[in-house]
Amino acid sequence: MVVAESGQGARGAESLDLDHWLYGSAPGEGYTTKGVSKGLSVGLYDQYLRGHYTPIRAATAQEEGPVNIWMIHPVGSGEELLLSRMSRGPTDEAGRPTFANHTAIVITEMLRTGRLTLEGVYRALEAFDKKNPRAAGEMVPLSVPARPAAGGGAFFGSGVHRSISLPALETLATRMLMDPRSRTLLMCRDSTADSRNKTLCATFELLTWAGGLPAFTAISDAPTSSALRFFRLVVAARGVRADSSWALLESALAEPALPRVPGRDDVYDVLATAFRQSLSLPSTR
Numbered sequence: 001m002v003v004a005e006s007g008q009g010a011r012g013a014e015s016l017d018l019d020h021w022l023y024g025s026a027p028g029e030g031y032t033t034k035g036v037s038k039g040l041s042v043g044l045y046d047q048y049l050r051g052h053y054t055p056i057r058a059a060t061a062q063e064e065g066p067v068n069i070w071m072i073h074p075v076g077s078g079e080e081l082l083l084s085r086m087s088r089g090p091t092d093e094a095g096r097p098t099f100a101n102h103t104a105i106v107i108t109e110m111l112r113t114g115r116l117t118l119e120g121v122y123r124a125l126e127a128f129d130k131k132n133p134r135a136a137g138e139m140v141p142l143s144v145p146a147r148p149a150a151g152g153g154a155f156f157g158s159g160v161h162r163s164i165s166l167p168a169l170e171t172l173a174t175r176m177l178m179d180p181r182s183r184t185l186l187m188c189r190d191s192t193a194d195s196r197n198k199t200l201c202a203t204f205e206l207l208t209w210a211g212g213l214p215a216f217t218a219i220s221d222a223p224t225s226s227a228l229r230f231f232r233l234v235v236a237a238r239g240v241r242a243d244s245s246w247a248l249l250e251s252a253l254a255e256p257a258l259p260r261v262p263g264r265d266d267v268y269d270v271l272a273t274a275f276r277q278s279l280s281l282p283s284t285r
Contacts, residue, residue: 014145014146014148015143015144015145015146016110016115016116016143016144016146017141017142017143017144018104018105018106018121018124018141018142018143018144019037019039019040019104019105019141019142020037020040020102020103020104020105020125020128020139020141020142021033021035021036021037021040021042021045021046021102021103021139022034022035022036022100022101022102022103022135022136022139023046023049023053023054023100023101023102023103024089024098024099024100024101025089025090025092025098025099025100026136027092027093028093031053031054031098033046034100034135034136034137035135035136035137035138035139036137036138036139037138037139037140037141037142038138038139038140038141040105045075045082045103045105048073048075048082049071049073049082049084049101049103051227051230052223052224052226052227052230053084053101054086054099054100054101055219055223055224055226055227055230056069056086056099056221056223056224057221057222057223057224057240060221060222061097061099066087066088066193067086067087067088067099067193068085068086068087068126068193068194068197069085069086069087069193069197069219069220069221070083070084070085070086070122070197070200070201070219070220071083071084071085071086071217071218071219071220072084072118072200072204072215072216072217072218072219073217074108074214074215074216074217075105078108078214078215079107079108079109080105080106080107080108081105081106081108081111081215082103082104082105082106083103083104083106083118083121083122083125084101084102084103084104085101085102085103085122085125085126085129086099086100086101086102087099087100087102087126087129088100090133090134100129102125102128102129104121104124104125104142104144106121108215110146111205111209112208112209114147114155114156115146115147116144116146116147117147117201117205118200118201118204118205119197119198119201120144120145121142121144122197122201124142124143124144124145125142128142155274155277156202156205156206156209156210156274157202157205157206157210157274157275157277157278158202158277158278159198159202159278160202160203160206160274160275160278161275161278161279162195162198163188163195163198163199163202163203163251164186164188164199164202164203164251164252165251165252165253165254166271166272166275167253167254167255167256167257168186168249168250168251168252168253169203169206169207169271169275170256170260170268170271171249171253171256171257171258172184172186172203172207172233172249173207173211173213173267173268173271174256174258174259174260174261175247175249175258176207176213176216176232177213177261177264177267178258178261180214181232181245182232182247183228183231183232183233183234183242183245183246183247184232184233184234184246184247184248184249185222185234185236185239185240185242185246185247185248185249186199186203186233186234186235186236186249186251187236187237187238187239187248187249187250187251188235188236188237188251189237189238189250189251189252190237191237191251193220193221196220196221196235196236196237197220199220199235199251200218200219200220200233200235203218203233203235204216204218204233206270206271206274210270210271210274211267211270211271212266212267213267216232216233217230217231217232217233218231218232218233218234218235219231219233219234219235220235221234221235221236221237222234222236222237222238222239222240223240225240225241225242228240228242228246
């Protein structure tokens with residue numbers, strides 16, 4: 001996958017071009033790959049999403065209003081990430097509602113260094129979907145605003161204190177350090193889709209880019225029960241039926257639920273520092 005410098009935007013901001021593809025309902029075909037950026041071989045990547053392109057529960061599908069669910073899937077050794085945005089698609093030929101998955105392929109190092117942010121990529125996917133509601137066939141690359149290269153390193157965790165408590169994040173880190181196969185349902189009660197998306201991004205960035213944990217699969221809403229096995233972290237507003245391999249964690253936990261992993265104070269120190277910095281920054285809301 002190639003990331004190309006795409007020059008300067010209207011305000012002089014640099015942007016990067018990403019490969020992407022669109023999966024959804026096509027007239028007379030049903031659900032299929034509808035659009036692909038030029039030169040991309042989707043077959044190299046769709047194995048990571050096959051069987052759960054749109055794992056939207058019936059309760060979510062029946063709710064009125066837009067659908068905006070974000071998914072993260074590491075590719076192979078983790079050098080690339082698939083960032084997927086699920087939304088409502090155009091109605092099919094019978095007038096029935098459909099759903100779409102728009103996925104961008106991102107080189108991990110671009111995110112780790114702060115040139116791109118998870119939220120920035122997802123917002124670019126959303127903007128593309130709104131501008132091209134019936135995109136199909138060969139698509140232009142996805143243009144994503146990039147940050148200037150910073151010599152001092154990137155800061156991760158802005159606003160994290162509004163999404164999840166430090167004890168909850170520390171408990172999640174402990175689970176992942178103790179068992180790389182652990183699965184966690186992070187409950188964010190009475191939350192909105194936007195706040196869950198922000199929670200997903202902040203949690204992932206802190207644990208992986210700042211804390212050094214391996215990248216993991218994650219989704220910002222409860223998926224169908226058959227799709228739960230594809231994720232290590234689910235951020236949800238309500239409970240879902242899961243097997244005993246899943247642990248339930250409240251985002252507002254007041255005290256760590258697990259003792260720290262010996263010898264990994266570096267991870268916990270990073271999380272605590274991020275919270276202090278997040279609290280000291282002015283709100284962007």
